[in-house]
Amino acid sequence: MAKTHVTMTVNGEPAEGLVEPRTLLIHFIRENLSLTGAHIGCExxxxGACTVDLDGRSVKSCSMFAVQAQGAQITTIEGMAHADGTLHALQEGFRMMHGLQCGFCTPGMIMRAHRLLQENKTPTEDEIRFGIAGNLCRCTGYQNIVKAIQYAADKLNGVPHKEAAE
Amino acid sequence: MIPAPFTYHRPKSLAEATGLLVDLKDEARVVAGGQSLIPIMKLRLAAPDHLIDLAAIAELKGIARGATSITIGAMTTQAELINSSVLAESVPILRETALQIADPQVRYQGTLGGNVANGDPGNDMPAIMMCLDASYRLVGRAGARTVKARDFYLGTYVTALNAGEILTAIDIPVPPAGHGFAYAKLKRKIGDYATAAAGVVLTVSGGKIQTCAIALSNLADTAVAADAAAKAVIGTALDRTALSAAAQAARGVMAPAADARGTVEYRTDVGGTMVKRALQAAFARAKG
Structure with missing residues (x-):
């Protein structure tokens, strides 16, 4: 099958490659770009473990072809930390609030929460739960994932965070 | 899971897309948001030789409010429906329903056109389009035609869409101001298809129901209108007798599959309950 040349911007850097049309975006990101933060979970x-941010939307990169992302602006978990290496508020939140156990779902959770907080800077607990309903944590550590996102929302809003980790 | 190989097409106009579809015949499928088709291609339950992506066709996008109707382009996503202030004001059942479809990631990609054109009885929007008496615009190389949602669904994955045609837009008559509406959906978890679901659009005057439309999702081999159930509540103030009569009449048109969501008896029973809940919620919201 003939390959197609695709170009996109990933974590602020130009990215390109030759792909078959059937190549899923997650495979392109992991195998062509060697960015293995986004995970392949259920396929x-x-x-939602493969969630990336694409042109302002959270998408499951296992349910999209790389050719469909031609010209797109993509952010993966590798693009979240600040240039000086300090953690993004969400990463810090997941660390401080014990928002992960095995960590497999974490990149997808953080990328989904990132877009959620862009759209709703002060989500309620219910809004957070509804907003991350497309991401499964099989350790079932949802309580602390919600707290981690609340921590990040407070930090991004410049509000002191009171809730302690369990 | 990797789909079978295919050739990818990304037409920039509807004419180009319908031309491709005619030339490539049965070997091609159109893809809208891809949230149903891509997963089944990965499972190789679908293996089209050509995929015609509608994403770059600008004329298939957008929400336009006319004097008496609203036209929604087929490629408008569920997230765009949810965020539309025009729809929230004029046809709020669309937002209520879209929020019950799948999960946020799928709603950013999944489209109204794909949802209604796919012919899956588990999709939520076909029943809503029946409640609203919406029409679908179908365009092929030979020209355009319009089919009512109520006449579109012929069987599971079988619709009135002919080979070579693309569903391009949905026309929805704007319901009267103050109408009541609800979509009651029982599901095992967020993201699941309905175990049973019912949509209701009604109007009330002097405390009594004047007009009513009811349609059901995932309770037969297609979305199905429950006209006898709607008739049972017209002229009533939705007392217990009317509610029970509606639920009973609606159960008469249900023929759900027995699957992991429940037995035929269970799904039929809760189907009636969804009709009652949707009626009660719609009646409570109606002004008049």
Whole structure:
């Protein structure tokens, strides 16, 4: 099958490669770009571990072809920390609030929460839970994931965070 | 899971897309948001030789409010429906329903056109389009035609869409101001298809129901209108007798599959309950 040349911007850097049309975006990101932060979990568009930010939307990169992302602006978990290496507020939140156990779902959770907080800077607990409903944590550590996102929202809003980690 | 190989097409105009579809015949499929088609291609339950992506066709996008109707381009996403102030004001059942579809990531990609054109009885929007008496614009190389949502669904994955045609837009008559509406969906978890679901659009005057439309999702081999159930509540103040009669009448048109979501008896029973809940919620919201 003939390959297609695709170009996109990933974490602020130009990225390109030759792909078959059937190459899923997650495979392009992991295998062509060697960015293995976004994970392949269920491969059936249920788990959200492959979530990346694409042109201002959270997308499951296992349910999209790389050719469909031609020209797109993509952010993966590798693009979240600041240039000086300090953690993004969400990464810090997941660390401080014990928002992960095995960590497999974490890149997808953080990328989804990133877009959620762009759209709603002060989400309620219910809004956070509804907003991350497309991401599964099989350790079932949802309580602390919610707290981690609340921590990040407070930090991004410049509000002191009171809730302690469990 | 990697789909079978295919050739990718990204037409920039509708004419180009319908031309491709005619030339490539049965070997091609159009893809809208891809949230149903891409997963089944990964499972190789679908293996089209050509994929025609509608994403670059600007004329398939957008929400336009006319004097008496609203036209929604087929490639408008569920997230765009949810965020539309025009729809929130004029046809709020669309937002209520879209929020119950899948999950946020899928709603950013999944489109109204794909949802209604796919012919999956588990999709939520077909029943809503029946409640609203919406029409679908179908365009092929030979020209355009319009089919009512109520006449579109012929069987599971079988619709009135002919080979070579693309569903381009949905026309929705704007319901009267003050109408009541609800979509009651029972599901096992967020992201699941309905175990049973019912949509209701009604108007009330003097405390009594004047007009009513009811349609059901995932309770038959297609979305199905429950006209006898709607008739049972017209002229009433939705007392218990009317509610029970509506639920009973609606159960008469249900023929759900027995699957992991429940037995035929269970899904039929809760189907009636969804009709009652949707009626009660719609009645409470209606002004008049």
């Amino acid at each position: 059936t568009s249920h788990c």
